Amino acid sequence: EAGVAQSPRYKIIEKRQSVAFWCNPISGHATLYWYQQILGQGPKLLIQFQNNGVVDDSQLPKDRFSAERLKGVDSTLKIQPAKLEDSAVYLCASSMGLEANEQFFGPGTRLTVL
């Protein structure tokens, strides 16, 4: 079974530039999550989708971050414009559904903002 795919794996940008990350979850997984993990901390949930609908985006900085999952399969997370404090690993995860399920994580995208 293929795992969660993410691209790119690494990205370096200047502050105020924009960047986009892509995630393809495990086939059949209805729930998709985007997390931000700053070095030395645990993952912080940014947004959670159930199919193509948003379940929770309470910690998403909506003035600069956006995410979509238009067809209920793959998803993109965008930052525009980026700030220095956005430097982190962005993790995508998926699970079969909302109910108390194991999450499967992708390898992450390491973003460095200079």
Added chain:
Amino acid sequence: SQQGEEDPQALSIQEGENATMNCSYKTSINNLQWYRQNSGRGLVHLILIRSNEREKHSGRLRVTLDTSKKSSSLLITASRAADTASYFCATSGTYKYIFGTGTRLKVLA
């Protein structure tokens, strides 16, 4: 904000010893999960314990949950060098998971 606080922040043990790490949380939960993260395999689910369970085993892992104290512990028995990683607890009250700050475990060969 992060609900879970793991303790200790870092732990160094000899191969073959047992490792115990603890997680405390603040609000009521439906379940609690433990994850492991290392550079080789990323973040991997280890075990899930529901709020009506008190103890669960999986191989060399033993997890306990005390909802009255809002705490959980993860015990790894007969540790191996390959267990070197960061361990996180993640709590779920509804459908949202909140990860703790993590315990960095180093197992010395």
